[in-house]
Amino acid sequence: MNDIYTQEDLQQTQQLYQSIPVPKELSARLEQSIAQYQPxxxxxxxxxxxxxxxxxxxxxxxxxxxxxxxxxxxxxxxxxxxxxxxxxxxxxxxxxxxxxxxxxxxxxxxxxxxxxxxxxxxxxxxxxxxxxxxxxxxxxxxxxxxxxxxxxxxxxxxxxxxxxxxxxxxxxxxxxxxxxxxxxxxxxxxxxxxxxxxxxxxxxxxxPTLQDLLGEDYIQIANTQIQQQIADRLATDSDAAYFSPEEGGFTSINEGTPFYINKAGNPVIVFERYSIAPGFMGRQEFELTKE
Amino acid sequence: MQPDNQNLYQALTTFLLNEQQKFYRLAYSYCHNPETSMDLVQSAACKALEKYTTIQNPDYMKTWFYRILINECLDYLRRSKRETVEETLPEEQSHDPLSQQADHLDLYQAIMQLPSELKTIVLLRYFEDMTLKEIAHVTNINENTVKSRLYASLKKLRLSLKEELV
Known part of the structure; x- marks a missing residue:
């Protein structure tokens, strides 16, 4: 078909075409586009x-x-x-x-x-x-x-x-x-x-709410008992640590403070990890009793 | 995402990433500018990622994507109103002292200077190694027209080479 230039000429032209350098950024740009459409x-x-x-x-x-x-x-x-x-x-x-x-x-x-x-x-x-x-x-x-x-x-x-x-x-x-x-x-x-x-x-x-379980003075009752238990834990375990009120530690419960009820029928207040004590102390629980 | 679409999406992204160098060289053959070539490939990829669910048959993904890419390139040429562009080749080639190499450079440049509709067919046939049938799919023209344009291109290239050689 080509009597002027041969198949060999074409092959070399193809090699020339293959040697067109491709910028490295192309790959990153394509991946970016792919990510853009997927999410x-x-x-x-x-x-x-x-x-x-x-x-x-x-x-x-x-x-x-x-x-x-x-x-x-x-x-x-x-x-x-x-x-x-x-x-x-x-x-x-x-x-x-x-x-x-x-x-x-x-x-x-x-x-x-x-x-x-x-x-x-x-x-x-x-x-x-x-x-x-x-x-x-x-x-x-x-x-x-x-x-x-x-x-x-x-x-x-x-x-x-x-x-x-x-x-x-x-x-x-x-x-x-x-x-x-x-x-x-x-x-x-x-x-x-x-x-x-x-x-x-x-x-x-x-x-049931904490008020149902502890009575009208539930906030006062809970705060007193929690503070007492924190003091007891600090006294018995030298490694224990709680944030001070200035550091964002415990000050008072409120009506929305999470709790569950244990087998004795007593409410157990729960403070998630980091909320009143450093992370190593884990979740803090306080069983409260009606006085 | 439907499982079928998920497979199609996987196939498309793999295809785009694996064949990106081919796409770039093809785009480069139209615009002869690295930055613009990357833009064209990226823009074609975005269109493909947007519309891939419309592919009826996954076997046509290759020709479907090449059609998007070539349309991007032709649109770009229309916008920039530059039907033929002076070729600038990689440094090492353009400074190659071998006359043998210079001959191939001539053939290469002759191909690059073909009118777009002929160039597309030559590029797809000889540089992308597509069959006439595949080229017909990509360009959306019938196979006989592809064949006659390919002959016309070869004839033209031979003529243009003769002129160069005189």
């Missing part, structure tokens, strides 16, 4: 299992509707132990999902029973689970972007194993009280550990 999708995306939890919510609503509409079903339900009132704590859903660098492990508790209290607490828990998951995802998306902006690559990012765990723990179960805590932990930073405490009075179908 945009992620940010709007709801983790897959949350979509299923909407389905579970619909099923629960349907069940509740049946209970409310059908006296026969409602009668059957109320005959089951605890189901007619507040009910039992159970694992509504357990999800493990691995999304590249991030693994989610969500153990979603719920209360059985069709009382308004159960439903209200279940709704609160569902909200917490959804909100924490979305927040964790968003924080990680932001970190992902910062990681790439500061020279990290997608493949280096994929080597990470961030874990987001939402779980619950039954703290106490007596004939009268049920206490449990819902925890959310992001293992790439301890700062993102959060706890929500729930206390239920099974006989009265209420959420």
């Amino acid at each position: 945009a999708k992620k940010k709007r995306r709801m983790p897959r299992f949350l979509k299923f939890s909407s389905l579970a919510a619909v099923c629960l609503m349907a069940f509740l509707a049946v209970c409310n509409l059908s006296p026969v079903v409602a009668q059957g339900v109320s005959d089951m132990p605890f189901l007619g009132t507040v009910g039992q704590l159970f694992t509504a859903k357990h999800d493990i999902q691995n999304d590249g660098a991030i693994s989610f492990s969500i153990t979603h508790p719920a209360l059985s029973g069709r009382s308004a209290l159960s439903q209200s607490i279940n709704a609160q828990i569902s909200h917490i689970v959804m909100e924490r998951t979305m927040e964790a995802q968003q924080r990680l998306d932001e970190y992902h972007q910062a990681f790439l902006d500061t020279g990290g690559t997608e493949s280096e990012w994929a080597e990470h194993d961030f874990q987001i765990n939402i779980n619950y723990q039954l703290l106490c179960r007596t004939d009268q009280y049920l206490s449990f805590v819902v925890t959310s932990v992001e293992d790439w930073s301890n700062a993102y550990e959060s706890c929500w405490y729930y206390n239920l009075d099974l006989q009265h179908c209420t959420q």
Whole structure:
């Protein structure tokens, strides 16, 4: 076909073409573009299992509707132990999902029973689970972007194993009280550990407050006992340390201070790690008694 | 993201990163400027990342992306109104004393000076090693037209070489 220049000429021209130098930045710029398009999708995306939890919510609503509409079903339900009132704590859903660098492990508790209290607490828990998951995802998306902006690559990012765990723990179960805590932990930073405490009075179908348990003077009673216990701990353990009030240490409880109820029926005040003492002291608990 | 789209996305990002040097050289053949070439490749990559879910058949990803890239390059030429640009080659080549090398440089420059619609076909055929069918996909013209343009290009190159050699 080419009688003027030969196949060999063309091959050498091809070699010349192959020798056009490619700037090193090109690779980084492409990775940047790739990252730019991926997180945009992620940010709007709801983790897959949350979509299923909407389905579970619909099923629960349907069940509740049946209970409310059908006296026969409602009668059957109320005959089951605890189901007619507040009910039992159970694992509504357990999800493990691995999304590249991030693994989610969500153990979603719920209360059985069709009382308004159960439903209200279940709704609160569902909200917490959804909100924490979305927040964790968003924080990680932001970190992902910062990681790439500061020279990290997608493949280096994929080597990470961030874990987001939402779980619950039954703290106490007596004939009268049920206490449990819902925890959310992001293992790439301890700062993102959060706890929500729930206390239920099974006989009265209420959420007892510190005032219900300790009386009108509950703040005074709690403060005195907590200060006494801090002093006792400092006296018996020379390694113990608490922040002074000036350092942000303990001054007073209030109506929203978290607590759970122990087997003796006493409230136990909980201060999360770092809140009133250095991190090595861990979570601080104070059992209070009605005087 | 649907599992299919996830696979497609993976395939696209791998393809973009693995073949980036080819894209750059192709873009460079149109604009002859390193910065602009990177811009063109990046801009084509962004368009591809935006629209990849519209690919009907993953086998066409390569020709689909080349079409985006070439459209970017041609748009750029239209915008800058420079249909042909003086070629500047890497230093070591342009200063190569071998006359043999100079001949290849002539052929190379002749290709670079072809009108865009012919140049695209020569680049894809001889530098990207595409089949006529693939070129037809990329340029969105039928295979016979590709063939006739390729012959026209070869003829033109031979003529232009003759003129250079006189």
